[in-house]
Amino acid sequence: MTTDRPNDVLRVYGNTPLRGEVRVRGAKNLVSKAMVAALLGNTRSHLYDVPRIRDVEVVRGLLELHGVRVTDGAEPGELVLDPTNVERANVDEINVHAGSSRIPILFCGPLLHRLGHAFIPDLGGCHIGDRPIDFHLAALRQFGAVVDKTPQGMHITAPNGLQGTKFELPYPSVGATEQVLLTAVLADGVTELRNAAVEPEIIDLICVLQKMGAIITVHTDRVIEIEGVKRLEGYRHRPIPDRIEAASWGAAALATGGDLFVRGARQADMMTFLNVFRSVGGQLEIHDGPDGGIRFYHPGDELRAVAIETDVHPGFMTDWQQPMVVALTQARGLSIMHETVYERRLGYTEALNQMGATIQTYRECLGGTPCRFGRRNFRHSAVIAGPTKLHATDVVIPDLRAGFAHVIAALAAEGCSTVYGVSLINRGYEDFEAKLAGLGAHIERP
Ligand code: EPZ
Numbered sequence: 001m002t003t004d005r006p007n008d009v010l011r012v013y014g015n016t017p018l019r020g021e022v023r024v025r026g027a028k029n030l031v032s033k034a035m036v037a038a039l040l041g042n043t044r045s046h047l048y049d050v051p052r053i054r055d056v057e058v059v060r061g062l063l064e065l066h067g068v069r070v071t072d073g074a075e076p077g078e079l080v081l082d083p084t085n086v087e088r089a090n091v092d093e094i095n096v097h098a099g100s101s102r103i104p105i106l107f108c109g110p111l112l113h114r115l116g117h118a119f120i121p122d123l124g125g126c127h128i129g130d131r132p133i134d135f136h137l138a139a140l141r142q143f144g145a146v147v148d149k150t151p152q153g154m155h156i157t158a159p160n161g162l163q164g165t166k167f168e169l170p171y172p173s174v175g176a177t178e179q180v181l182l183t184a185v186l187a188d189g190v191t192e193l194r195n196a197a198v199e200p201e202i203i204d205l206i207c208v209l210q211k212m213g214a215i216i217t218v219h220t221d222r223v224i225e226i227e228g229v230k231r232l233e234g235y236r237h238r239p240i241p242d243r244i245e246a247a248s249w250g251a252a253a254l255a256t257g258g259d260l261f262v263r264g265a266r267q268a269d270m271m272t273f274l275n276v277f278r279s280v281g282g283q284l285e286i287h288d289g290p291d292g293g294i295r296f297y298h299p300g301d302e303l304r305a306v307a308i309e310t311d312v313h314p315g316f317m318t319d320w321q322q323p324m325v326v327a328l329t330q331a332r333g334l335s336i337m338h339e340t341v342y343e344r345r346l347g348y349t350e351a352l353n354q355m356g357a358t359i360q361t362y363r364e365c366l367g368g369t370p371c372r373f374g375r376r377n378f379r380h381s382a383v384i385a386g387p388t389k390l391h392a393t394d395v396v397i398p399d400l401r402a403g404f405a406h407v408i409a410a411l412a413a414e415g416c417s418t419v420y421g422v423s424l425i426n427r428g429y430e431d432f433e434a435k436l437a438g439l440g441a442h443i444e445r446p
Pocket of ligand 1: 134136173174319341
């Protein structure tokens, strides 16, 4: 089994309970958006606690292509973003640089405000679903943008400027909500967004924009109102911690029978995960304070089966699903995972079955709520029968979160697995291999 990057391989020796401490830094899914927001300011922004991950590098490169000066600040993990000389970037360079990242679409509003033009490369689909951008384009058009699709990508202009508008999302999309926020803050007049996403990363982005001078009100029932202003300044911001990475390590402790202290993990952003973790039989200790975190550990007794549905906030995050399924292969009974956010986010379970798991996927909605994917031929519900002994195998990583899940399954398994495509994990997990090694994992590059 190979990938197009033959050196991108990790050997993982199993039967290793992970023990020790890891630190999580600023949330990937906020940091990348806060970097884009810096484009809206007239002065320099300072973003702290930025993890060294591939997605940050991609956004940094895209900003630099547009004339933003990005430098490392005085504090470790600090980025200084200077947008005073923003300029149009070369279309071919954007295409090469963006790779498979979804972030370029969020450059639209800021670039339209700064330059009157934005180019968005073809973003394509991916292993977890089609990931269309129809909500983004509909919202942009309603602000007054004109979208011209070409074979290379989309050219977007705003011949009459951008005007505040009323828009209701068909589904509370994280990216489309960010699109509206980043466009509305400098649009002319008031924007009302209904059915908005209200993930903690969205609220943190609103905090960034408020620091810059924006006027944004979050009402009840997913309504966000933005009063356009004439000018925004730079910001200084310390992001919320990465609750996806924190939960991944929590699930890894459970799956491998280990004991991990995740420094930086914050209870308030992870309550739904913590409830599930405890229902499965995991043990927790929550430490508050500036240097606090959460200890996740396996109790030594048998784990219990649970039924979970992924959902938008405050539901169980779709990005928590994959490592938790690995832990559920070790729970007694039949667990259910109903994935309601992405239609194809259970494909990675095939590799777990090759490792000895018993996971059956279904087209039907097996949760309490029928979702958008029922009757649409997507295997988006899974039944996990446990406990099952896992054994080593060769596996190709399909995407970021599934990749993490495969590695922890390999750590829980008997024998030595070969994992291909591990660099995908570096998109979202800082120092992944060093952290694993520090927790006692026996891994090596062949
Ligand atoms: C963000 O993706 C995150 N990515 C994802 O994390 C996360 O899984 C997701 O939100 C949900 O929490 C980043 O923040 C960079 P969406 P996003 O728009 O914004 C449909 C990770 O591993 N939809 O909320 O792209 C879409 O197909 C990544 O860190 C449309 O139909 O997600 C999906 O079914 C993976 N049309 C649903 O909405 C649109 O125009 C939710 O997607 C937009 C979205």
